[in-house]
Amino acid sequence: MSHPTDDAARREALPARGLLLPALAALAAFLILVGxxxxxLERRAWKEDLLARVEARVHAAPEPVPPSAAWPHLTREADEYRRVRARGTFDHARETLVYTVRGEDAAGPLKGxxxxxxxxxxxxxxxxLLVNRGFVPLGLRDAATRVxxxxxxxxxxVGLLRFPEEASWFVPANDPARDSFYRMDPVGIAAARGLAAAPFIIDQEAGAVPGHLPAGGGTRLAFPNRHLEYALTWYGLAAALVAVAAAFLWTRRGRRPG
Structure with a gap:
């Protein structure tokens, strides 16, 4: 015959065992959310450091373009948006048009x-070197219209050193066979034009171009920095999880068998 004290202990243990798995799952979720x-927050610190470095680079005195021996060692973190200069002659016969859309926040009067x-x-x-000389509207794609x-x-x-654009689901792949380009891919563009050019592009600064086209100086330097907002969202979800778990445990406590 079981002792009344033993029965009471078993009744207390049953709810505790039933709460073990939910408690472990809630703890794991809490740790993930806090993580x-x-x-x-770490990404925010990294982004702010990046913004400071880019700001310093774009306002620095222009340096000579790195020699070809240094090209394999260039990196986005250390070299993108460096202000550089180079001398040469434009080969207009082998220019490439890369489709784009300039929003209302774009620099200069030309949009769309x-x-x-x-x-x-x-x-x-x-x-x-491949030079992004700037923007021209759809109606002026033919070089004969902007002689x-x-x-x-x-x-x-003089301009900013830029690395290839990263692939995106929202931007079609380049199609050199149809002379259709949507991404800044210096290696692919150079190959399509029969050139062995640098693996980067120079975004030319705005200047006194005859006829004002192409319109240079349109490099976007806006980097989204919503990491604090995202961090607060995750921490808020973690706090909400704690509140829900506490309410759940309180409810189960109120339903203990007598």
Missing amino acids: LGTWQ QGFLVVTPLLRPDGPP AGQVSGEVEV
């Missing part, structure tokens, strides 16, 4: 659909 919030004009800069002292901007002779280009 995600902390990760977002159009193309970025990427032109090889032939140099006497090194391999060609004044097809400058000849040796020029000096």
Whole structure:
């Protein structure tokens, strides 16, 4: 015959065992949410450091384009948005038009659909460089409609060193066979034009281009920085989970068998 004290202990243990798995699941979820919030704070610190470095680079005095021997060692973190300069002659016959849409927040008066004009800069002292000379509207894709901007002779280009655009589900892949380009892919563009050019592109600064086209200086330097908002969201979810778990345990406590 069982003792009344033993029966009471078993009744107390049954609810405790039933709460073990939910409690462990809630703890795991809580730790994950807190971890995600902390990760977002770390990303925020990284983004702010990146913004500070980019701001310093774009306002620095222009440096010579890195020599070809250094190209394999360039990295986004250390070199993108460096302000550089180079001299050479534009090869307008092999320009490439990269489709783009300039929103209302874009610099300059030109908005809407159009193309970025990427032109090889032939140099006497090194391999060609691909230069993003700037934006032209859809109706001016034909170079014959903007002859004044097809400058000849040796020029000096000053601009920002840019790496290839990363692939995105929202941007179609380039189709060189149809001469259709949607992403800044210097290696692919150079190959399509029969060039062995640099693995980066120079975004030319705005300047006194005859006819004002292409319109340079349109590099976007806006980097979304909503990491604090995301961190607070994750921490808020963690706090809500704690509140729900506490309410659940309180409810179960009130339903204990007598």
